Amino acid sequence: MTGSGADWPPRVGRTEKGKGFPMTVTPRGEAGARAATISDVAALAGVSPGTASKALNGRGRLRPETRERVLDAARKLDFRPNAMAQGLLSGRSFTVGLITTDSVGRFSLPVLLGAEDALGAGRMSVFLCDTRGDRIREQHYVRTLLERRIDGLIVTGRRTDPRPPLVLPAPVPVVYALGPSTDPADVSLVPDDAGGARLVVDHLLATGRRRIAHLTGPAHHSAAAERAEHTTLALRDAGAELSGGRVYFGEWSEAWGRQAALIALRADPDVDALFCGSDQIARGAADALREAGRRVPSDVALVGYDNWKVMAEASRPPLTTVDMNLTELGRTAALRLMSAIEGQPAGGVERLPCRLVIRESTGVAAEGGPSPLRG
Amino acid sequence: MTGSGADWPPRVGRTEKGKGFPMTVTPRGEAGARAATISDVAALAGVSPGTASKALNGRGRLRPETRERVLDAARKLDFRPNAMAQGLLSGRSFTVGLITTDSVGRFSLPVLLGAEDALGAGRMSVFLCDTRGDRIREQHYVRTLLERRIDGLIVTGRRTDPRPPLVLPAPVPVVYALGPSTDPADVSLVPDDAGGARLVVDHLLATGRRRIAHLTGPAHHSAAAERAEHTTLALRDAGAELSGGRVYFGEWSEAWGRQAALIALRADPDVDALFCGSDQIARGAADALREAGRRVPSDVALVGYDNWKVMAEASRPPLTTVDMNLTELGRTAALRLMSAIEGQPAGGVERLPCRLVIRESTGVAAEGGPSPLRG
DNA sequence: GACGGCTGGGAAAAGGGTTTCCCAGCGCCT
DNA sequence: AGGCGCTGGGAAACCCTTTTCCCAGCCGTC
Structure with missing residues (x-):
């Protein structure tokens, strides 16, 4: 350090010791071959740099022949304007x-x-x-x-x-x-997670489900909380209630999906739909349901969230899910x-x-459903 | 268009009609409040811009007191050097x-x-x-x-x-x-996929497996081809042969994993290890093995590739897999x-x-294995 | 013929920072 | 007293592009 506090503000291109290296010593991968500048172009075209700039940018009044000469020169030299110089002048980068x-x-x-x-x-x-x-x-x-x-x-x-x-x-x-x-x-x-939750509830109600459970992630995640809240509200608006009487908060994992599905089944053996706060949870639920002998979608409809292709499409059956259009x-x-x-x-x-993507897990003919070539 | 061919080279900040808009007309979000320049700093410190530059960069020889005055001024004005100006001069961006x-x-x-x-x-x-x-x-x-x-x-x-x-x-x-x-x-x-394949084969052989099948993606993917080739070579080096006598090429999907696992079981009922070209394939294989009544790892060891956490850790059992250290x-x-x-x-x-990540699917005590909090 | 207006193009400044060169002042030595 | 060397700092060039201002030349008109 040459002086005290000399490291403020932090500078680009400076070594640990605060000495820096001379910025003119800047070896380039391929040496030499400096990029052409507008002066080079102007010289080749036999005009001034200012005129060359006008020609290249279509400004000012120039004889067509002059303009053409400049453009030719630029092409010949493979001229590429330096964005840093432009930015310096324009104040915009x-x-x-x-x-x-x-x-x-x-x-x-x-x-x-x-x-x-x-x-x-x-x-x-x-x-x-x-x-x-x-x-x-x-x-x-x-x-x-x-x-x-x-x-x-x-x-x-x-x-x-x-x-x-x-x-x-x-x-x-x-x-x-x-x-x-x-x-x-x-x-x-x-x-709009509130809207996403309502899409799902409306879809499930419209396809005849009435006992809908909601399995989701941690209550302190706003995504889980908001989806849960509006799921509850949407059901209430329709005169229905949440299966099990509560939201099953947990983790964003397949393991929790498996576990929560079993809990939901135990709490309400007649549950006919599981709305999951993520595709991972839904996939876990799908496995648990299958292993518990419940068929999806005929016995229980299943809906995920995120439209995470590798989860939603690999699930058995493929998941109806909400796409957040990220x-x-x-x-x-x-x-x-x-x-x-x-x-x-x-x-x-x-x-x-959000957008509802309908696949087999809710048992509805999918419009524009999963294409076998995607993924 | 004012002139023919005037759109070469393409310019930043230019309209469709090739007229461009004057670059000085650049409204900023919050008007006014131009950023401080080094001249502002120099003026406040009562020195020349060149001296200010030296002070800020620790170059040249300056009285400590002067340097400090410049640094104070810079702090006061919240000076931030313009990288475009620096880049213009240094030739490096x-x-x-x-x-x-x-x-x-x-x-x-x-x-x-x-x-x-x-x-x-x-x-x-x-x-x-x-x-x-x-x-x-x-x-x-x-x-x-x-x-x-x-x-x-x-x-x-x-x-x-x-x-x-x-x-x-x-x-x-x-x-x-x-x-x-x-x-x-x-x-x-x-x-190094060749090395990755060898890691897996060595691990399987070391844990007593002898009838090893390889299920992987499309043969025209170099990842699949290279891993397959070196799996075969590594087995040959150890005096073993590929179970089923061939590599099972297919797709990078769970569905193919399920299908290929069944094929491998049929071709060689005594197969004791499946090495899969991806975690997705391995996960499909895990499901198929379980549903076919084979236990992993006691009956059949299972290895994936990619160490894709959501697949490898959600698989039942969690997958031993290759991490490419991407x-x-x-x-x-x-x-x-x-x-x-x-x-x-x-x-x-x-x-x-690559690095072998050992989990339960090969039945070896995992060193630094899967943490329940990760994922 | 003088003047006005237009055309085509050049000179120069600006933008912000770094570097090179140079110089004034001072202390020291002879 | 003169010369030397060092210290601290300033002036100006440079990087590249754009834009403004200005001017020379030309034509037309009165």
């Missing part, structure tokens, strides 16, 4: 950060891919940051992203539980996807972010509808 | 592209996270690009990344099958992870890339060792 707070899981992945897709279509590049649930790491990424002058930020978590808002030292548009911010002024996008959610998050970047003000939690 | 060629799947995800982790530790930011198997999209991303002057590129696919090398119009270090390049001069990192593979890919960026020449395919 055309990049956004995608922070996943709790590692990338089964749920956050589709969100992430949907967002990446929509942003790519909007000519934005995406910085991926996986904080693995570490607040320190999160702050590190936030600083890095701000140094890179990202235009906006998408925050996603592995579950739907609310999270405290990101601490941002500078004003940048942020959209929360999947796990909403606890600050209602923030823009958050979540799957890719679409990610895509929407990206669109909201781009609006915010353009200056459209927004705020609040937006709930995106 | 400290970013890398992470191209996943065939969408992000179960296998590519850990690779991607491992790479992101290692790169983040190296102060590099990661551009995520999902080409979804589309060559056009791939070229689009390559162009975008080159405009952003990435320092390097990691290419990963969803499977281990070789892929044709990326078409790069400019020389940039590239590392292929999981799916190797068909060009042997490229740097590729793949899991996160480690991603991390290694990132390290190789950083070496290449620093100028270390390299080339060829590097195979990273």
Whole structure:
């Protein structure tokens, strides 16, 4: 250390000892062959750099012949404008950060891919940051992203539980996807689990089921709690009651699904439908039901949640389940972010509808059901 | 269009009509509040920008007091150096592209996270690009990344099958992870499936199994073919033969696992071990064995591949399986890339060792076995 | 013929940070 | 007193692209 406290702010390209290495000494994989600049193009075309810029961007008034000469030169030199120079001047980087707070899981992945897709279509590049649930790491990424002058930020978590808002030292548009911010002024996008639960209850009632049990994950997970609450409400609205008189909270596992199914059978031997809070639980339930001699769907209908293909389709029988449209959610998050970047003000939690995917476990002719080629 | 062919090269921030919008008209979410520059810091500290730069970076010779004044000013203004300006000057962006060629799947995800982790530790930011198997999209991303002057590129696919090398119009270090390049001069990192197969065969032989069948995926998948080949070789080396006299190629599905297990039982009723090319196949086999009245592991040992937790641990009994250490593979890919960026020449395919995870399905006391809280 | 307007294009600044070169001032030695 | 060397810091160039401003030349018109 040459001076005290000289390590603030943290700098890119600096060694442990705080000396750094001269930034001009930057060996490249293949040496030499500096990329062509617009001055090179201009020189080859016999014009000034300014004119070349106009030609390449269709600005200003140029003789068609001149414009063509410049374009030819650019093609010849394989000119590719330096986005950093453009960004420096324009004040926009055309990049956004995608922070996943709790590692990338089964749920956050589709969100992430949907967002990446929509942003790519909007000519934005995406910085991926996986904080693995570490607040320190999160702050590190936030600083890095701000140094890179990202235009906006998408925050996603592995579950739907609310999270405290990101601490941002500078004003940048942020959209929360999947796990909403606890600050209602923030823009958050979540799957409409209440609607999802109602889809399932309506479907089961419509197909003649009356004694419906609900097996789900831990009560302290908002996903489990919300689905359970609205399952109960939807049944009450229809004048029905939950089989067993209560929700079976437990874990998000097949083992719990097997166990809970047996408990539900014991509590109400005439139960005719199990609505499970996840496909894993439903699959466990399917195994337990089969081994207990109950046929699905003729004796008991079975519904899962998540439309996790490998579970839902490998289950015997394949599961009717709720698809949260997470890719679409990610895509929407990206669109909201781009609006915010353009200056459209927004705020609040937006709930995106779920979709019921009907397969054999509820014994209804599946419309557009499972294609044998998918998976 | 103002001129013919004026849309080359494609530009960021440009409208359909080729007119573009003035880049100065860039509304920001929260208006005003321009980020502090080093000149602001210098002014507040009463020094020149050059001196401020030296103070912040620990370069040059400065009086400790001056340095401290600059650092104070930077803190006060919440100064954050503009990475684009730094990159412009240094010629390095400290970013890398992470191209996943065939969408992000179960296998590519850990690779991607491992790479992101290692790169983040190296102060590099990661551009995520999902080409979804589309060559056009791939070229689009390559162009975008080159405009952003990435320092390097990691290419990963969803499977281990070789892929044709990326078409790069400019020389940039590239590392292929999981799916190797068909060009042997490229740097590729793949899991050592041959070694993985041998781990399994050795384990089964060591625990007294002699009649070992191999059930796996499609023969045209290199993962299936390579594991099958080395399973056969390893058995031959030990003086044993494959139960049934052949490899059971099929699909990567539980349904095939169930079916293949029955076939293997019929072909060789005394079979005492099933080595499956994936955990999904193994899980199907586990179900089929149980339903056929064979006990696992006492009658038949069962081994999977992939160490896909939700499959391996939910299987009854939990599966002994091969872990390809994909996160480690991603991390290694990132390290190789950083070496290449620093100028270390390299080339060829590097195979990273797999790891045998022992659970109950082979009936051996598991060392550091399945924790009930994981998954 | 003088002037106005248009066309095509150049010069220069701006954006933010780093580095090189240079210089003023000071202490020390002879 | 003069010369030397060191210290601390400033001026300016540079990275690359875009944009603004300006100008030369030309045509048409009165």
